[in-house]
Amino acid sequence: MAAVAKPKLAQTLPPAAEEERVRSAGLGQIVVSNAPAEVLVAYGLGSCVGVVGYDPTNKVAGLLHALLPQHRYGEKNLAKFVDSGIPQLVLEMEQGGALRRQVIWYVVGGAEMLKLPGATSEFNIGAKNSEMARQVMAREGLTPRAVETGGTSGRTVKVAVRDGAVIVRTLGRDERKL
């Protein structure tokens, strides 16, 4: 029996005390966590939109890093698009133990990275992404606590699972809490 108990013991060893673990949501990815030591991050959001959700009671955080506003027929990766990614984020957070009505929402990103002389609106994907996030969240009855979108600079957004603190970083500026 000892042989069975041993691996169990190894699994229940506490993680390195208080050490933050960073989990990154890459392009077109959703990460959800209820591990207090984890910090979810979306690095370098340009025209992309990051949607953060946090359930303070159940301590579940979720982060979506979406690239484009509108889902295209046949696409399997729902997290790549704002309109399909937000409902998917809600679903995955619920599966992770969050209660939808308790979740606090934040929207970050959607910058206009490029202003080419004579360029068409095709390039202002940032504005389209933030507008789509606004519409989808209104439709889903999700009210963001803070929205930081637009501008012309990239942003990194982090959410700490422990306390739900949402931090935004832009180059050349201090980190700030939303």
Place this chain on the structure above:
Amino acid sequence: MTTEPRQTFAGASLEVILERMAALGMQNAARGLSTMLGRPIQMSVPRLSLVPLCEVSSRVGGPEQEAVGIYLLVTGDLGGHVMLILPIADALRLLDMVLEVPDGATQTLGTLERSALGEVGNVSTSLFLNAIADATGMVLRPSPPAVLVDMVGAIIDIIVASAGAISDDILLLEAEFLGPDRSLDMFFWMVPMVGEPVEA
């Protein structure tokens, strides 16, 4: 991924033809840059590969790395995006050469410096495209350059968003310009637009 037969021309695959054309273009651009900078600029052999969208930023030090991107849109017989991308420190070294100041003299990226970087993008991209146009008879027109100073992830959103509308991978033509003594490492990326353009 399926292994459907590739289109071939005179026994060479389309990838090989594109890579050879790009090598011609890179040689021409490296020669022009060497003249412009007064230093020997080497180039790497261009590679064409399919890169998953979420891995593109790791090619240049990760999504939060501070970098300079010089972007040009190419229109004509072969459309595409050209992005020259380099870490801030390398951009400052490049500017020392362009502005003919002592090494380490350039410390900030003001209007003059950005405009000089745009010119580097302009010259290298035009020479790159000229060589291909001469060899193939294609008409290729670059837009004026746009210079971005930001996190790598944010910079590449421009090219990734356009390619991402079509697939989860990006068809990336990669090459590098290398300065003397590794003082400069500048990535040259071209993303050919494949198939129908996405509606605006």
